[in-house]
Amino acid sequence: MIIVIKDKATDNQVNELMNWLEGFRVKTNLVTGVHSRIIGLIGDTTSIDVDAVNAREIVETVKRVQEPYKKANRRFHPDDTVIEVRGRKIGGGSLSVIAGPCSVETEDQLMRTAIAVKEAGADFLRGGAFKPRTSPYAFQGLGKEGIDLLIKTRNETGLPIVTEIMDVSDIDLFADIDVIQVGARNMQNFTLLKALGRSDKPILLKRGLSATMQELLMSAEYIMSEGNSKVILCERGIRTYEPETRNTLDLSAVPLLRQKTHLPLVIDPSHATGVNSLVEPMSLAAVAAGADALEIEVHIDPKNAWSDGAQSLTPEQFKASMEKIRKLEKFVKTEL
Secondary structure, rough: EEEEEEOOOHHHHHHHHHHHHHOOOEEEEEOOOOOOOOOOEEEEOOOOOHHHHHHHOOOEEEEEEEOOOOOOEEOOOOOOOEEEEEEEEEOOOEOOOOOOEOOOOOOOHHHHHHHHHHHHHHOOOEEEOOOOOOOOOOOOOOOOHHHHHHHHHHHOOOOOEEEEEHHHHHHHHHHHOOOOEEEHHHOOHHHHHHHHHOOOOOOOEEOOOOOOOOHHHHHHHHHHOOOOOOOEEEEOOEEEOOOOOOOOOOOOEEEEEEHHHHEEEEOOOHHHHHHOHHHHHHHHHHHHHHOOOOEEOOOHHHHHOOOOHHHOEEEHHHHHHHHHHHHHHHHHHHHH
């Protein structure tokens, strides 16, 4: 962090500011130039509020010279993080596929879908027990009953399960869930993030509807700062002015985040597009871009799905897409 001091600041004011800054366990370095004085901070400045520094009467400007996220930063962790779940890995060069229905509806629906996606080559089963919906009158999920069905299905198929948490009060219900998903609307629910940071569960963190990449990484930092390093980032599309798709899939997030962080990266083409016919091409594009995993919605009867049927693949469509995805994965690995 660099702090530029106003010309009229007295030596006493500068010393007072430096003493205050050193209270954050950083070192201060005062540089006096011809026309200005600059205080350079050396050390971990993440706990220093830029706005609080700017509020000081003698401060002209404040600039960060390093990103505010440390634990998620590739500079401090050059090797890719690989997260292992029940013998399956996310990250480290292999492509994982998470597939299943948007919502858990019935035992038969979930079991049939799980068997189908496993036979097609999926590595994880996804399914929503708690569902955040724009309308309060839409189906909100089965809650605990949905979690029980997910666990039962995992025990039958062997597929690790991924499901979304909505509220910090429900954490105990997720004790036997393999990967806890934080949805886009909760990306900056900092109380929830900190609570999940005190768990030992892998956390799949989705990018918010209008979140910048730094905001996504800072949300990951909230989890990691509490001791949980098992964070998986997910690009699921951001809100733009384009009405033809549900969201706009930002594929540039893959190579850009790859430069900035060591955490695994997942692409969700289902929520990003909201259109069944676009899921396969965007999945292939994500593989080519270097994603570590895909999260794809699959339903045995999309037309009668209780939520998000328009973006769900049938088992037959998913199987056909998986054949192309695995072929492209092999090609990309061989060529690159």
